[in-house]
Amino acid sequence: MEEDSGFSMLNDDIVLVVFAKLEDDPRHWARVACVCTRFSSLIRHFCWKTKCSQTLPSLLSDSPATCASLLKLAVCCPGLRHAGIAADRDASKNPKTCRKPHLARGNWDLRREQGCKLLARQFRDDCLYLCDWPGCVHPHKKRKYMLFRGIFKDFKTTRVWTSLDGDKRKKLPVECAFCTSRYTWDLHSAFCLRRGFGYQIDGEPVVRAYVCENGHVSGAWTDVPLFS
Structure with a gap:
């Protein structure tokens, strides 16, 4: 002590x-x-x-909650569940698979260039900052998932938010890994991610990402690398 x-x-x-x-x-x-x-x-x-x-002056506000969330975002891998991969009911089958947030590997920097490459063309003007790739790698059901995390600047003013809110997209009962939000949206099913990523043979998307009402993003990609 x-x-x-x-x-x-x-x-x-x-x-x-x-x-x-x-x-x-x-x-x-x-x-x-x-x-x-x-x-x-x-x-x-x-x-x-x-x-x-x-x-990160453009992302910092006077709110203590914002600073705390940025700290957690910088050091915390969201885990497979928050990235939309592993459900809680799978825990007993494979207890070694990491589902909960934990200290992340890799560089902590948040970069907008990577976020721009993740979004569909009509959303490229939105400011999405992602932590340096590839982040943590987790095996699950014979695949390796590379987890990432990020944040939208001024999320409620972005085109992504307008699309989610305007189309009344269904929220998912998965809480955010970085703040107190209890629900998230699937950016893949809302057509906010770049279409070129494609699907696996079994129909699973190569890239997935989820966002909470405060703009925090958790996601994962597998097999096909995003950036060279």
């Missing part, structure tokens, strides 16, 4: 200098934040907010 260590003798400014040495990988901050409430508060309100303001 931090209270029983030498860190309890240091003021916040010195502790923040130490934490700054760990900024190359946000997963380090996620682990440190689990040590105690003091560390968690410093990571959320100083380290991560400063990092976002430097690297």
